Amino acid sequence: MLRKTGLACTNSTDAFFQMNTPAHLLIGAAVFGRPATSRILLAAFAGAMLPDLSLYVMAGVSLIILDIPPQIVFGELYFSRAWQTVFAIDNSVFVWGGLLAFALWRRSTWAIALCGAALLHLALDFPLHHDDGRAHFWPATSWIFESPLSYWDRNHGAGWLAPVEAGLACVGTWVLWRRGLPVWALVLCAVLLFAELWIVRQWLFFFIDS
Numbered sequence: 001m002l003r004k005t006g007l008a009c010t011n012s013t014d015a016f017f018q019m020n021t022p023a024h025l026l027i028g029a030a031v032f033g034r035p036a037t038s039r040i041l042l043a044a045f046a047g048a049m050l051p052d053l054s055l056y057v058m059a060g061v062s063l064i065i066l067d068i069p070p071q072i073v074f075g076e077l078y079f080s081r082a083w084q085t086v087f088a089i090d091n092s093v094f095v096w097g098g099l100l101a102f103a104l105w106r107r108s109t110w111a112i113a114l115c116g117a118a119l120l121h122l123a124l125d126f127p128l129h130h131d132d133g134r135a136h137f138w139p140a141t142s143w144i145f146e147s148p149l150s151y152w153d154r155n156h157g158a159g160w161l162a163p164v165e166a167g168l169a170c171v172g173t174w175v176l177w178r179r180g181l182p183v184w185a186l187v188l189c190a191v192l193l194f195a196e197l198w199i200v201r202q203w204l205f206f207f208i209d210s
Contacts, residue, residue: 020151021056022196023169024048024124026189028117030172036179043110045188047117051125054086078132088138093122095138130156166200169193
């Protein structure tokens with residue numbers, strides 16, 4: 001995601017390279033994808049994806065279908081009231097915490113995996129967004145934490161944070177591999193790890209703040 005103050009981005013592909021969803025999926029599945037059945041794994045992967053899904057949908061439609069320039073999508077639309085309202089709902093600790101409590105009450109293993117992975121996503125996001133964060137405590141407050149750290153902005157620590165996050169994704173992949181995953185999950189993990197390493201390469205070598 002781009003900072004409102006502006007990181008030059010030449011096309012929609014470049015813009016999506018700043019979204020670190022693959023690491024969330026691998027870490028979330030490693031923590032909550034137990035036992036390693038297809039049902040639980042799919043729930044953990046889905047839960048880790050859901051807090052970012054609205055951004056992919058809205059940005060994808062804007063960039064690809066409506067042909068809106070990335071600078072407008074990530075520099076203006078991203079910070080608009082409408083988009084931030086959507087992000088506040090699907091990134092709310094209270095929303096996902098309530099769903100997790102319900103899943104625990106129902107003793108639903110797949111729902112626990114889904115909601116737990118989503119909450120872990122939020123916990124990893126909270127300290128790693130400098131000026132592009134979300135209102136994680138909606139509806140109690142619309143306050144957004146402006147962290148001194150950023151997972152992608154090298155002016156705020158991404159030079160060392162990105163390799164650390166990539167390392168955690170590698171550890172998550174190793175943990176998942178040791179569980180004897182179904183073939184589809186092994187292939188997905190390999191694709192996600194490749195995507196994560198490629199994204200980190202983009203951050204460290206191509207995305208430079210002007």
